[in-house]
Amino acid sequence: MSLAGQMIAFTPAQLDEVRRLQALYPDPRAALLPVLQLAQEAFDFISPDVEQYVAGLFDLSPAHVHEVVTFYSLFFTKPVGRHVVSVCRTLSCHLLGAPDVVAYLKERLGIEAGATTKDGKVTFFTVECLCACEMAPMMQVNDRYEGHLTREKIDRILERLE
Amino acid sequence: MPRLTIDGKEIEVPAGANLIEAARRLGIEIPHYCYHPGLSIAGQCRLCMVELEKNPRPQIACNMVAMDGMVVHTQTPKVLETRKSIMEFHLINHPLDCPVCDQAGECWLQIYYMKHGLYDSRFVEEKVHKPKAVPLGPHVILDAERCILCSRCTRFCDEITKTGELGIFNRGDHSEVGLFPGKVLDNRYSGNVVDICPVGALTDRDFRFQVRVWYLDTQKSVCPGCSRGCNIEIHSNVRRPHHAQGRRVARLKPRYNPHVNDWWICDAGRYGFGSIDQGRITFPQLREGGLLREVTWREALALLIDRLRAYGPDEIGLLASPEMTNEELFLIRRLAETLGVKNLDFQVPPREPGDEDDFLLRADKNPNTRGAEAIGLWPADRGLDAWEMLEALRREQLKCLWVFHHDVTRCGWPEGAVLEALQAAQCLIYTGSNVNGMTERAHLVLPAATYAEKEGTFTNFEGRVQRIRKALPPLGDSRADWEILGECLEALNAGPKPNRPEEVFRALAHAVPAFAGLTYRDLGEYGLMLREVAHGASR
Numbered sequence: 001m002s003l004a005g006q007m008i009a010f011t012p013a014q015l016d017e018v019r020r021l022q023a024l025y026p027d028p029r030a031a032l033l034p035v036l037q038l039a040q041e042a043f044d045f046i047s048p049d050v051e052q053y054v055a056g057l058f059d060l061s062p063a064h065v066h067e068v069v070t071f072y073s074l075f076f077t078k079p080v081g082r083h084v085v086s087v088c089r090t091l092s093c094h095l096l097g098a099p100d101v102v103a104y105l106k107e108r109l110g111i112e113a114g115a116t117t118k119d120g121k122v123t124f125f126t127v128e129c130l131c132a133c134e135m136a137p138m139m140q141v142n143d144r145y146e147g148h149l150t151r152e153k154i155d156r157i158l159e160r161l162e
Numbered sequence: 163m164p165r166l167t168i169d170g171k172e173i174e175v176p177a178g179a180n181l182i183e184a185a186r187r188l189g190i191e192i193p194h195y196c197y198h199p200g201l202s203i204a205g206q207c208r209l210c211m212v213e214l215e216k217n218p219r220p221q222i223a224c225n226m227v228a229m230d231g232m233v234v235h236t237q238t239p240k241v242l243e244t245r246k247s248i249m250e251f252h253l254i255n256h257p258l259d260c261p262v263c264d265q266a267g268e269c270w271l272q273i274y275y276m277k278h279g280l281y282d283s284r285f286v287e288e289k290v291h292k293p294k295a296v297p298l299g300p301h302v303i304l305d306a307e308r309c310i311l312c313s314r315c316t317r318f319c320d321e322i323t324k325t326g327e328l329g330i331f332n333r334g335d336h337s338e339v340g341l342f343p344g345k346v347l348d349n350r351y352s353g354n355v356v357d358i359c360p361v362g363a364l365t366d367r368d369f370r371f372q373v374r375v376w377y378l379d380t381q382k383s384v385c386p387g388c389s390r391g392c393n394i395e396i397h398s399n400v401r402r403p404h405h406a407q408g409r410r411v412a413r414l415k416p417r418y419n420p421h422v423n424d425w426w427i428c429d430a431g432r433y434g435f436g437s438i439d440q441g442r443i444t445f446p447q448l449r450e451g452g453l454l455r456e457v458t459w460r461e462a463l464a465l466l467i468d469r470l471r472a473y474g475p476d477e478i479g480l481l482a483s484p485e486m487t488n489e490e491l492f493l494i495r496r497l498a499e500t501l502g503v504k505n506l507d508f509q510v511p512p513r514e515p516g517d518e519d520d521f522l523l524r525a526d527k528n529p530n531t532r533g534a535e536a537i538g539l540w541p542a543d544r545g546l547d548a549w550e551m552l553e554a555l556r557r558e559q560l561k562c563l564w565v566f567h568h569d570v571t572r573c574g575w576p577e578g579a580v581l582e583a584l585q586a587a588q589c590l591i592y593t594g595s596n597v598n599g600m601t602e603r604a605h606l607v608l609p610a611a612t613y614a615e616k617e618g619t620f621t622n623f624e625g626r627v628q629r630i631r632k633a634l635p636p637l638g639d640s641r642a643d644w645e646i647l648g649e650c651l652e653a654l655n656a657g658p659k660p661n662r663p664e665e666v667f668r669a670l671a672h673a674v675p676a677f678a679g680l681t682y683r684d685l686g687e688y689g690l691m692l693r694e695v696a697h698g699a700s701r
Contacts, residue, residue: 048343061326063316063342070331 008053014042018057029058032068036075045076081116081123083161085141090129092136101137101149102126108158122161166232181223181234182210192236193245193274195252195360196312197224200425201321204313207252209274211244212236220244242278249279252310255290255335256361258283263308265362267375271310290335298328299347301429302356302364306338309363315339315355322426323521325349339363350523353432357415357425368433369413373405378412381633382687384620385414386485386529386613387431390522391622392416392423393688394431396614396633410634411435411614419688421626428522435614441596443609444638454607459639462608463646467653469589469606473562475502479551482508482539483567484528486643487618488627489666491530491537492674493647494566500656504545505560508534511574524623529613533621536676536692549575552583562589566643567610571599593646609640616642617663619685621692627680628689 010018018035022028035054036046043050051065058065069075076084087105089098102113105124109117116123132138135147146157165174168185175184182192183199195207203225211220215233220241223234235241253271260266292306316328316339327345330337341347347355356366378397385392399405399412406412414435416427446462447454457465470478480503482494491508498506509531518525541547546554552570554560556579563584570580584590584603592604595612615636621627636642644666648659660666664682671677676692684690 051342061320061329061342063326063329063345064320066342067329067331071333073333 008043008047008049010038010042014038022058029060032058032060032065033072036065036069040075045079047077079116081121083122083142085122085124085139086127086130087113087124087139088128088130088132088137089126092129092133093138096136097149098137101139101154104151104154108154122158164228164230164232166228166230166234168234169236175228179228181212181226181228181232184228185212185223185234185236190236192223193278194224195270195310196314198314198317198358198425201314201317201358204317207248207310207312209245209248209252209278211241211248213238213241245274245278246281249275250281250284253279253283254285255307256310257289257307263362264365264370265308269362270360292338293340297367298341298364299352301353301367301433302347303367303370304339305363305365306340308361309339310361311337311339312360313339314358314360315364318355318358319347319349322354323349323351328355350428350430350519351426351521353429354416354426366413372409373399373402373412377401377405379633381614381631382417383614383630383633384529384622384628385427385431385434386620386630387428387434387527388516388524389526389528389531389623390422390524391529391620391626391628391689392427392431392522393419393628394427396435398614398633400634409439410637411438421688422622422628423522426522430523437596438612438614438634439637442612442637442640443594443597443601443607444640445609446639447601447607449605449607454601459641462606463649463653465606466591466608466650469562469591470501470564470650470654473589475504477559477561478503479505479546479554479560479563480507481510481548481551481563481565481568481570482506482534484508484526484531484534485567485613486530486534487613487616487630487663488530488533488537488621488670488677489618489663490643490647491534491539492666492670493644493651493660495537495539496656497647497651497654498542500651500654504542505551505554506539506541506545507548507551508539510548510568510570513573526623529620529622532623532625532692533619533627536621536625537670537674552580555583555587558586558588561587562591563587564591564593565600565604566593567595569594569598569600571603593643595640608646609638610646611636611640611642615640616644618642618644619663619667619682622689625676625692626689627677627685627692629682629685 021031021034025031039050039054040046046069051069052062055062055065087101109122111117113124113126130140132145137149138145138147141157163174163177168188169190171188173188182194182197185192192210194210196204205222205225210223212223213220213235294305294307296304298304311330319325319328327341327347328339331340356364378399381396383394383396385394395415395417397412398410400410414432416425418425445456446459448457480494480498482491516525516527517523551560555563590604591606592600593608593610595610601607613630614633617632619627619629644663652659671680678693680690
């Protein structure tokens, strides 16, 4: 975890991982996506400083890394909370109560979609289909899918978050 | 060399040429936005679709290398329909406000819509809006809504300047060209992105909204900003003088020359034209009682001849300039010979060393140093060089100095010593285009035309002789140096004055071995190299 103002640099172990990823492809640039994922894990979000650092690892212009980061919606370009909750609002989930899920999350967390709680614990987004219609209404909490959501289930999920 | 057929016409093209270049040789234009011969292939705009026999679907011509036996069609109903659809696609979110867009008249969306579009708009939704009038740097401004994302500008910054300031960010119809956060488009060649932008997305802060492009006249010339001699076009506005507060030169654009500058010029050259219209000396002046008085050319020339005759050859110095054309330098050499003056030079050290890089910029900021060397504007045997002339002035051994263009009060020499020397001169004659420290001190000031106002040739640092052409009439009463020198030589009974520089060039080619065999006609578009001669052997 990096703190504001801290130098942006991978640990030796992370750098080894970068080299391993780069060696997998004939053109090392192909490893840019997994390295950016690594960077997001290491630095929480991809700031221009992180883009500059990663560009240096690939001998690319920072603008080129910025192109890739802004192309994909799963890279955070601004700080997010310790936990990220993404609520699906596409058709199946919508019909089975996604608007209620969103309204209840707003109420519980006291924030609008896209914002982070004051204690820096949770950021919640509304997103398009996450390919899990069978468990609608659903949301993604960090790396886990949570489905068949009810108010009680949402309470239990939020209580589990550190 | 592959031989292929395009629209029923056979042609042989160099190996590796793509179909756009192959068709161009046949005079067939394949429309395109993203392809640029000086940049890598992007295949981004999809407009250059052509049909290839034995191929099920249209292909992009930019990324298709011409192969032996290929049969290409550029005008089939399928190709025409494809173009129309792609034009519609490019224009979906484009603002429909050509009347207020500065690119109008030289916009490839306008041109290709008229040639290949001409559909009725079916788009009834709200267009996507993007940032407008965003300054990217000191010279370039971005209107992201007008951009068609061809990526020419980003490729220019990646591949030519290798500065990488620009990128295409976000995705889908939200994609937009922009700067990496915190960066500024401030490299030495940034203006070129405006030239290669096919639409009104990137415009020149210096030029935009000054004058409509259809009022501009164009003339081929050569940039006088350094010894590279980049080929340029001078775009002048004389039809609507009230549109740009009397600024006659509206802009300079690079002109393709594969031997010199390809498609590019530096920003210093591009924006260095202010002195053509500002701070000019517009009439001959004579100093009387410390003050300059306007005189006629007749008076000025009579006085000039009188002075040149009044002093002995050893009392006169001629300081030519590498800003002058080959023709003019040759006439100065002839003048020195006519008068028997041996004190002759052309070089004055610059105040600061010029900046240089490994692309176009040269440290020598004069367009014709090589020409002056080849013609031999050096001191004749035991004559004085430029610095020695100043010293001789101070010692009052030299009485009369005729300086062309150099502002010796602002050069690499100590100012005090220079001013002392100029003060001591009995007769200081200055021929130049702009008001400067010399006009404050000269006894006789002769206004000279700028490079944009005359014909002639420059020799670049490699020895390439290239023509400059007259884009504008000389401002006010100013005259080209070759005319002034011609009048002077005629008055000194050294032959009739030339009617045009080409006559002088003919004499130059006859007299100076380095120029032997060259003619204006043969110089053509790209210029020709000097004949290899030993340094100074022409003298």
